Amino acid sequence: xxxxxxxxxxxxxxxxxxxxxxxxxxxxxxxxxxxxxxxxxxxxxxxxxxxxxxxxxxxxxxxxxxxxxxxxxxxxxxxxxxxxxxxxxxxxxxxxxxxxxxxxxxxxxxxxxxxxxxxxxxxxxxxxxxxxxxxxxxxxxxxxxxxxxxxxxxxxxxxxxxxxxxxxxxxxxxxxxxxxxxxxxxxxxxxxxxxxxxxxxxxxxxxxxxxxxxxxxxxxxxxxxxxxxxxxxxxxxxxxxxxxxxxxxxxxxxxxxxxxxxxxxxxxxxxxxxxxxxxxxxxxxxxxxxxxxxxxxxxxxxxxxxxxxxxxxxxxxxxxxxxxxxxxxxxxxxxxxxxxxxxxxxxxxxxxxxxxxxxxxxxxxxxxxxxxxxxxxxxxxxxxxxxxxxxxxxxxxxxxxxxxxxxxxxxxxxxxxxxxxxxxxxxxxxxxxxxxxxxxxxxxx
Amino acid sequence: xxxxxxxxxxxxxxxxxxxxxxxxxxxxxxxxxxxxxxxxxxxxxxxxxxxxxxxxxxxxxxxxxxxxxxxxxxxxxxxxxxxxxxxxxxxxxxxxxxxxxxxxxxxxxxxxxxxxxxxxxxxxxxxxxxxxxxxxxxxxxxxxxxxxxxxxxxxxxxxxxxxxxxxxxxxxxxxxxxxxxxxxxxxxxxxxxxxxxxxxxxxxxxxxxxxxxxxxxxxxxxxxxxxxxxxxxxxxxxxxxxxxxxxxxxxxxxxxxxxxxxxxxxxxxxxxxxxxxxxxxxxxxxxxxxxxxxxxxxxxxxxxxxxxxxxxxxxxxxxxxxxxxxxxxxxxxxxxxxxxxxxxxxxxxxxxxxxxxxxxxxxxxxxxxxxxxxxxxxxxxxxxxxxxxxxxxxxxxxxxxxxxxxxxxxxxxxxxxxxxxxxxxxxxxxxxxxxxxxxxxxxxx
Numbered sequence: 001x002x003x004x005x006x007x008x009x010x011x012x013x014x015x016x017x018x019x020x021x022x023x024x025x026x027x028x029x030x031x032x033x034x035x036x037x038x039x040x041x042x043x044x045x046x047x048x049x050x051x052x053x054x055x056x057x058x059x060x061x062x063x064x065x066x067x068x069x070x071x072x073x074x075x076x077x078x079x080x081x082x083x084x085x086x087x088x089x090x091x092x093x094x095x096x097x098x099x100x101x102x103x104x105x106x107x108x109x110x111x112x113x114x115x116x117x118x119x120x121x122x123x124x125x126x127x128x129x130x131x132x133x134x135x136x137x138x139x140x141x142x143x144x145x146x147x148x149x150x151x152x153x154x155x156x157x158x159x160x161x162x163x164x165x166x167x168x169x170x171x172x173x174x175x176x177x178x179x180x181x182x183x184x185x186x187x188x189x190x191x192x193x194x195x196x197x198x199x200x201x202x203x204x205x206x207x208x209x210x211x212x213x214x215x216x217x218x219x220x221x222x223x224x225x226x227x228x229x230x231x232x233x234x235x236x237x238x239x240x241x242x243x244x245x246x247x248x249x250x251x252x253x254x255x256x257x258x259x260x261x262x263x264x265x266x267x268x269x270x271x272x273x274x275x276x277x278x279x280x281x282x283x284x285x286x287x288x289x290x291x292x293x294x295x296x297x298x299x300x301x302x303x304x305x306x307x308x309x310x311x312x313x314x315x316x317x318x319x320x321x322x323x324x325x326x327x328x329x330x331x332x333x334x335x336x337x338x339x340x341x342x343x344x345x346x347x348x349x350x351x352x353x354x355x356x357x358x359x360x361x362x363x364x365x366x367x368x369x370x371x372x373x374x375x376x377x378x379x380x381x382x383x384x385x386x387x388x389x390x391x392x393x394x395x396x397x398x399x400x401x402x403x404x405x406x407x408x409x410x411x412x413x414x415x416x417x418x419x420x421x422x423x424x425x426x427x428x429x430x431x432x433x434x435x436x437x438x439x440x441x442x443x444x445x
Numbered sequence: 446x447x448x449x450x451x452x453x454x455x456x457x458x459x460x461x462x463x464x465x466x467x468x469x470x471x472x473x474x475x476x477x478x479x480x481x482x483x484x485x486x487x488x489x490x491x492x493x494x495x496x497x498x499x500x501x502x503x504x505x506x507x508x509x510x511x512x513x514x515x516x517x518x519x520x521x522x523x524x525x526x527x528x529x530x531x532x533x534x535x536x537x538x539x540x541x542x543x544x545x546x547x548x549x550x551x552x553x554x555x556x557x558x559x560x561x562x563x564x565x566x567x568x569x570x571x572x573x574x575x576x577x578x579x580x581x582x583x584x585x586x587x588x589x590x591x592x593x594x595x596x597x598x599x600x601x602x603x604x605x606x607x608x609x610x611x612x613x614x615x616x617x618x619x620x621x622x623x624x625x626x627x628x629x630x631x632x633x634x635x636x637x638x639x640x641x642x643x644x645x646x647x648x649x650x651x652x653x654x655x656x657x658x659x660x661x662x663x664x665x666x667x668x669x670x671x672x673x674x675x676x677x678x679x680x681x682x683x684x685x686x687x688x689x690x691x692x693x694x695x696x697x698x699x700x701x702x703x704x705x706x707x708x709x710x711x712x713x714x715x716x717x718x719x720x721x722x723x724x725x726x727x728x729x730x731x732x733x734x735x736x737x738x739x740x741x742x743x744x745x746x747x748x749x750x751x752x753x754x755x756x757x758x759x760x761x762x763x764x765x766x767x768x769x770x771x772x773x774x775x776x777x778x779x780x781x782x783x784x785x786x787x788x789x790x791x792x793x794x795x796x797x798x799x800x801x802x803x804x805x806x807x808x809x810x811x812x813x814x815x816x817x818x819x820x821x822x823x824x825x826x827x828x829x830x831x832x833x834x835x836x837x838x839x840x841x842x843x844x845x846x847x848x849x850x851x852x853x854x855x856x857x858x859x860x861x862x863x864x865x866x867x868x869x870x871x872x873x874x875x876x877x878x879x880x881x882x883x884x885x886x887x888x889x890x
Contacts, residue, residue: 046633048604065607065639090606092635095672100698101633101721106790108724115728159493161535162510188491188546190537194510227540228705229674253545255700260673276546279553280733281725283560288725288733345551 008036010043012068017085024085024122025103028286030115031078041112043067043084046103065090078114093130096256096297104289115287121296128334132263134304136270137337138330138362141304144245144270145181145218150393151361153385154182154342156368161188165195169203171378175371176211176219178382182364183208185224187250187276197223197235205242222248222272229258236262239269246270249303252277252294256301263302272342273303295325298339305340311358312351319358330362342366348373349388349398349408350417356392365389375410384411453481455488457513462530469530469567470548473731475560476523486557488512488529491548510535523559538575541701541742549734560732566741573779577708579749581715582782583775583807586749589690589715590626590663595838596806598830599627599787601813606633610640614648616823620816621656621664623827627809628653630669632695632721642668642680650687667693667717674703681707684714691715694748697722697739701746708747717787718748740770743784750785756803757796764803775807787811793818794833794843794853795862801837810834820855829856 017024031038043049047067064087071083084103092098104118134140142148155175157168172183183204191197201223208219225235225247232254236247251259251273263271281288291308298306306329309322326341341363343355348370355365367385374381384407391401391408398417402409411417462469476483488494492512509532516528529548537543549563579585587593600620602613617628628649636642646668653664670680670692677699681692696704696718708716726733736753743751751774754767771786786808788800793815800810812830819826829852836846836853843862847854856862 048607061604061607089638090633092637092672095635095676097671097673097695097698097700098633098635101635101671101695104725105632105695105698105721106724108722108728109790110724118725159506162493162506187550188535188543190540190543190546192537193534226542226546227537227702228542228709229702230706230709231540232702250542250546250550253542253550253700254702255542255698255704257672257674257677257699257703258706259700261675261703264673264675276550277553279551279555280549280563283553283732284729287728345554 008040009062010040010049010066010069011036011072012070013072015068015070017068017070019122020124020126021088022085023088023091023103023124023127024083025118026120027082027084028115028117028119029080029082029113030286032112032114035074035078035080038112039069039072039080039082041110042082042107042116043069045110046084046105046107047086047090081119088124088127091127093127094260096260096301099297100256104293108287115284117285117287118289118293120290121293123296123300125334128300128336131300131336132302133299133333133336134271134302134339135263135266135268135337136304138304138340140337141220141270141340145220147181149361150389151356152181152340152364153179153382153389154184154344154364154366155180155371155382155385156184156186156344156366157189158186158368158372161186161192162194165199165203168195168200169207171372172204172221173207173211174378175382176208177214178371178379179386180219180371180382181217182220182222182366184222184248184272184274184366187224187226187274189224190227191231191235197225198238201239201242201244205244209243220246220270222246222270224248224250224274225262226250226254226274229261232258233262233265236265236267236269240267244269246272248272248274250274250276251298251301251303256297259298259301259303270304271302273298273306273339275307291321292325292328295329295339299329299333299336303339305342305364307344308341310343310345310347310351310355312347312354323358326359326363340364344368346370348415349384349411350415352385352388353392353398356389361393370411370415373414374407375414376407380407380410383407453485454507455485455494455511455514456481456517457515458517460513460515462513462515464567465569465571466533467530468533468536468548468569468572469528470563471565472527472529473560473562473564474525474527474558475731477557477559480519480523480525483557484514484517484525484527486555487527487552487561488514490555491529491550491552492531492535526564533569533572536572538572539705541705541746544742545701549738553732560729562730562732563734563738565735566738568741568745570779573745573781576745576781577747578744578778578781579716579747579784580708580711580713580782581749583749583785585782586665586715586785590665592626594806595834596801597626597785597809598624598827598834599629599789599809599811600625600816600827600830601629601631601789601811602634603631603813603817606631606637607639610644610648613640613645614652616817617649617666618652618656619823620827621653622659623816623824624831625664625816625827626662627665627667627811629667629693629717629719629811632669632671632719634669635672636676636680642670643683646684646687646689650689654688665691665715667691667715669693669695669719670707671695671699671719674706677703677707678710681710681712681714685712689714691717693717693719695719695721696743696746696748701742704743704746704748715749716747718743718751718784720752736766737770737773740774740784744774744778744781748784750787750809752789753786755788755790755792755796755800757792757799768803771804771808785809789813791815793860794829794856795860797830797833798837798843801834806838815856815860818859819852820859821852825852825855828852
């Protein structure tokens with residue numbers, strides 16, 4: 001390797017790097033000047049380099065530790081998709097903040113790049129297995145709920161904030177007895193005066209036990225513990241002490257240092273990962289960090305179930321992107337347990353056929369407004385959602401099924417339904433004949 | 446307030462909201478459809494609403510807790526600058542992850558917005574004072590170093606990663622004896638095999654004591670403790686036990702939950718805040734979160750010194766933006782101690798006149814490559830930087846000053862210098878007659 005003395009020191013186009021000793025990162029790069037120099041700047045800044053030669057940077061050190069650009073696909077004069085190989089030695093393999101700082105840190109602010117996006121990261125086996133990953137994983141969540149053959153049905157308590165604690169617990173109870181498996185807090189409900197955390201846990205877990213007795217089903221409550229860690233850890237412990245089975249963390253706003261800490265404590269709690277704020281850096285396809293990258297870090301950190309998008313709901317995310325992320329989370333990754341994807345945001349019963357058709361059955365389907373906005377109330381809304389789920393699993397058209405399921409019929413009356421039918425058995429990728437009526441469902445007023 | 450039943454329920458244009466009981470957030474919004482509806486979606490999603498009516502959302506609850514858009518300046522048919530008032534009750538005031546989840550959470554991923562940027566946040570006194578803020582602050586840092594009348598001179602050990610521990614400590618020592626006040630680790634150096642954390646602390650603090658004895662000056666070492674918190678906290682405690690006076694945290698990649706935890710421990714350590722990864726969401730002026738917002742959260746969380754930009758270096762950031770952030774950090778904020786801004790990235794001695802002219806003397810000036818890349822080595826590089834600093838403080842032209850300061854002359858030989866002279870005494874905003882030669886300084890090869 002003669003990179004040290006050549007003109008483009010960090011370019012090793014066409015060379016091979018051992019994937020068992022290198023981290024491979026794919027970037028989209030837009031240059032502000034000469035493309036090759038911008039590409040070099042990315043490799044340098046994210047490994048050992050800076051903008052000038054320095055005393056300590058020997059040829060040996062360069063060869064051992066510099067990042068190396070080994071693939072460059074020009075899209076035009078100034079833009080390219082590149083792959084960079086980072087020697088494993090650059091990383092502290094169980095330190096997720098450090099992984100971000102390495103490959104997704106200073107590089108975004110350099111004058112050499114107009115836009116830059118971290119698209120994907122591939123980690124060697126030794127790197128992945130240095131992390132514990134999910135304690136429960138997708139199968140552990142199913143074991144806890146004793147549900148093996150269908151998507152799990154979740155809900156968020158709506159209105160998202162503002163309900164007094166008793167109301168919160170009551171609505172959770174009503175959702176559970178209606179047929180919901182999982183109740184989660186909203187991402188910005190933590191410990192406000194109108195609904196204090198500790199009282200909420202006590203009352204909502206009481207409601208859960210009551211609903212379990214009445215239905216004979218296991219239920220899950222995912223309270224949002226997100227806070228400064230000095231508060232978050234006591235909150236998590238309290239949930240465990242009170243017989244809770246799960247907690248929710250806003251993984252982006254809390255940060256991975258705190259997420260990893262909670263996972264390290266082995267509290268015996270399923271960790272539900274909310275991704276609020278991700279859109280600040282995943283939104284553009286030309287800049288920032290992809291949700292796939294975040295999902296990989298979340299699985300590494302031990303998130304058991306993670307929001308990844310709905311394709312059809314109120315949040316953005318293409319089918320291709322969401323499917324790719326979900327397939328990664330559920331697939332083999334050097335023995336780490338899989339993470340169960342969550343589809344949440346703007347969903348209602350009428351969207352379930354298309355949703356399950358696209359995402360398959362290994363998913364948590366979260367309906368917030370699509371349950372609580374039901375004209376018959378929360379329990380009826382939960383029934384409608386569960387009926388829609390049952391219909392899809394039986395392969396029955398929703399409108400047909402609603403003929404003798406009045407809660408579903410009422411939901412369809414309010415939000416509409418595609419008269420969609422599954423085409424064949426490929427639930428992971430099936431498409432539907434008829435477009436869904438989205439406009440009414442997205443009406444805010 | 447009749448918002449609940451009107452067409453645009455969240456619009457209260459022209460109304461006044463009490464700034465002592467509301468959080469005011471300024472957004473830039475680009476609509477994908479009708480501007481007013483997109484604006485409503487932002488207010489709803491970031492407070493109590495969702496995409497449909499729900500059972501629990503009463504008029505009383507709406508009036509008490511909904512976010513309200515009270516200012517809307519249209520830039521064109523689809524874009525606007527808006528101000529939203531959030532009732533204080535929505536927030537847990539000492540929970541920074543929750544603040545992000547509230548006003549900078551789900552809103553970025555909604556289909557209603559093409560782009561959305563959180564530009565600024567104004568917090569009531571009761572909100573701000575619920576937080577401890579910096580333990581040392583700008584004055585505490587100056588007290589520690591006994592330097593009151595000039596910018597502080599910092600350096601990063603370069604190459605940023607890869608040096609063995611002994612070399613790292615030696616280079617730190619050489620920088621300190623050359624006249625540097627503060628040595629910091631790089632943002633992606635944590636605990637790698639080539640330079641293990643605990644050994645690095647021991648050796649580098651030894652080097653600091655030696656340098657202090659020889660120079661009679663106080664010095665600061667800011668080791669990067671960023672990691673999973675289960676590692677980060679022991680690392681911070683070790684630094685304190687070994688006589689360290691400061692730590693560095695990558696505040697974005699670690700996350701504010703961990704940052705607040707470390708501040709809560711009262712370890713008696715100055716916290717140096719690095720902002721690696723911020724560019725993933727601050728880069729675009731049309732989307733994401735502004736650095737000003739991040740800086741406010743950092744001061745709230747207790748960061749004593751924070752990277753905010755150089756204007757003239759390798760990292761982006763306009764003069765207006767950096768000045769605004771620095772003025773906020775140094776200004777009065779309901780009694781919270783000020784945070785000292787850090788200018789870092791691509792700086793060399795020749796840039797100091799312009800830099801200090803723009804940013805004033807209340808700043809840490811960090812030179813990495815601009816010290817370690819000096820042809821005479823690290824100590825000579827540090828001398829050159831300190832000479833440049835002295836020249837600026839004496840109001841002497843750099844080229845003039847370099848005539849009897851050979852280290853500075855050598856630095857100018859390599860990287861160039863503006864023959865700039867300060868115009869008048871207004872160091873906070875003075876401009877210079879001559880442009881600096883930036884191109885050579887930014888040469889990567």
